[in-house]
Amino acid sequence: MIHFRALTIGILLTLGSVAAHAQGANVAFGAIKADPTLPVEVTSDTLDVNQADGSAEFKGNVLVSQGEMRLSAQRVLVIYRQERSGIERLEATGDVVLVSGPDAAQAQRADYTIDSGIIVMTGDVLLTQGQNALTSSKMTVNLISGTAQMVGRVKTILNPENK
Numbered sequence: 001m002i003h004f005r006a007l008t009i010g011i012l013l014t015l016g017s018v019a020a021h022a023q024g025a026n027v028a029f030g031a032i033k034a035d036p037t038l039p040v041e042v043t044s045d046t047l048d049v050n051q052a053d054g055s056a057e058f059k060g061n062v063l064v065s066q067g068e069m070r071l072s073a074q075r076v077l078v079i080y081r082q083e084r085s086g087i088e089r090l091e092a093t094g095d096v097v098l099v100s101g102p103d104a105a106q107a108q109r110a111d112y113t114i115d116s117g118i119i120v121m122t123g124d125v126l127l128t129q130g131q132n133a134l135t136s137s138k139m140t141v142n143l144i145s146g147t148a149q150m151v152g153r154v155k156t157i158l159n160p161e162n163k
Helices: 002-022
Strands: 025-028 041-043 046-050 055-066 069-080 087-100 103-113 118-129 132-142 147-151
Touching: 055 087, 069 103, 087 118, 103 132, 118 147
Parallel strands: none
Antiparallel strands: 025 147, 041 055, 046 055, 055 069, 069 087, 087 103, 103 118, 118 132, 132 147
């Protein structure tokens, strides 16, 4: 009886894993939803400002904070709106880590559009949620709804029991 149950669970996990490989996966992201209207705080080792194109480039140990959300990278380019009334988007590259609540994601790049609260992470994306982990080539995070969609060869290992 126990062997049959283990076999059934194994088959279900395999089918679930195959489904995750074949198509995108939608997951909850972060117990704390970020508010894109909150101020954005950026710290780094250096800052270069380009008045001509309305951008600011932060380099070296960059940490971006907005409410409870944290994003770190080696380089973050801040692009201001054309009328320079606020930040339009952030482009983070190099060892990018996004933390929201108990969840964390790593990637090579992250593009954050402030007004929509959307972060698109690309390049070897790794999402960890407790003991569970998912990988893909692209993840789109909606900070307002607290959800994420992973696409591009999604892979996960599902643990049937919490130990």
